[in-house]
Amino acid sequence: MAPHVKLTYFNGRQRGEVIRWILSYGGQEFTDNRIDFGEWFKDREASKAKTPLGNVPYIEVDGKRLGQSHAIGRYLARQNGCAGQNPWEEAEVDAIVDFTEDVYQKFLNWLRAELIFKDPKADEIKKQFVSVDAVPYLKKFEELVQGNQNGQAFIAGSGPTWADFTVVAFLDEVIEMVEPTILDSYPALSSYVARVHNLKGIKQWLAKRPVTQY
Numbered sequence: 001m002a003p004h005v006k007l008t009y010f011n012g013r014q015r016g017e018v019i020r021w022i023l024s025y026g027g028q029e030f031t032d033n034r035i036d037f038g039e040w041f042k043d044r045e046a047s048k049a050k051t052p053l054g055n056v057p058y059i060e061v062d063g064k065r066l067g068q069s070h071a072i073g074r075y076l077a078r079q080n081g082c083a084g085q086n087p088w089e090e091a092e093v094d095a096i097v098d099f100t101e102d103v104y105q106k107f108l109n110w111l112r113a114e115l116i117f118k119d120p121k122a123d124e125i126k127k128q129f130v131s132v133d134a135v136p137y138l139k140k141f142e143e144l145v146q147g148n149q150n151g152q153a154f155i156a157g158s159g160p161t162w163a164d165f166t167v168v169a170f171l172d173e174v175i176e177m178v179e180p181t182i183l184d185s186y187p188a189l190s191s192y193v194a195r196v197h198n199l200k201g202i203k204q205w206l207a208k209r210p211v212t213q214y
């Protein structure tokens with residue numbers, strides 16, 4: 001039996017959510033330790049010092065601690081049968097996770113401008129994200145899904161993998177927070193998102209997870 005996992009992250013989806021999806025997909029019970037954003041920033045240095053690498057998410061397993069969301073994702077995906085079926089598939093999955101990180105950084109530019117800095121240019125940054133920055137990534141996601149088993153499967157290999165969880169959790173954020181119609185011209189991607197939402201474990205998690213602003 002896999003050892004118990006305690007995940008520590010803010011009370012939000014973002015970098016904690018893919019980890020929750022992996023564990024839910026695998027049916028692995030976990031402690032979802034959600035810390036308060038305001039509390040963290042009351043004494044940021046002290047908060048950072050309590051974590052393995054100075055930030056969240058991190059996990060605790062068997063008395064050990066691990067930071068960095070992608071390292072955590074890879075480790076847990078291997079245990080939960082969604083890391084890829086062989087070294088090549090694992091590498092393809094990792095590549096898609098990293099590719100999604102590239103566009104996630106652009107999304108974060110807007111999110112920080114909007115929520116943290118209350119930047120008057122936040123709307124401009126949002127428009128730029130929707131009409132320019134996100135476009136090559138959405139086209140590539142569509143092409144990858146369409147190119148794997150004629151759009152009827154997942155994004156890489158024989159799937160499902162945590163690359164699917166990374167891509168779909170990201171698209172969910174964008175649809176909910178930035179532009180609800182952003183996938184309208186991407187038919188393969190739209191049905192793929194629904195397919196991933198319907199996976200055993202994911203469907204149940206989506207129905208029961210706490211509702212958070214971001």
Ligand SMILES: N[C@@H](CCC(=O)N[C@@H](CS)C(=O)NCC(=O)O)C(=O)O
Binds near residue numbers: 068069
């Ligand atoms: N590369 C790291 C980035 C972690 C990160 O930026 N965490 C943010 C929350 S999403 C954080 O801890 N922010 C609080 C701070 O930096 O003080 C990962 O993927 O885990």
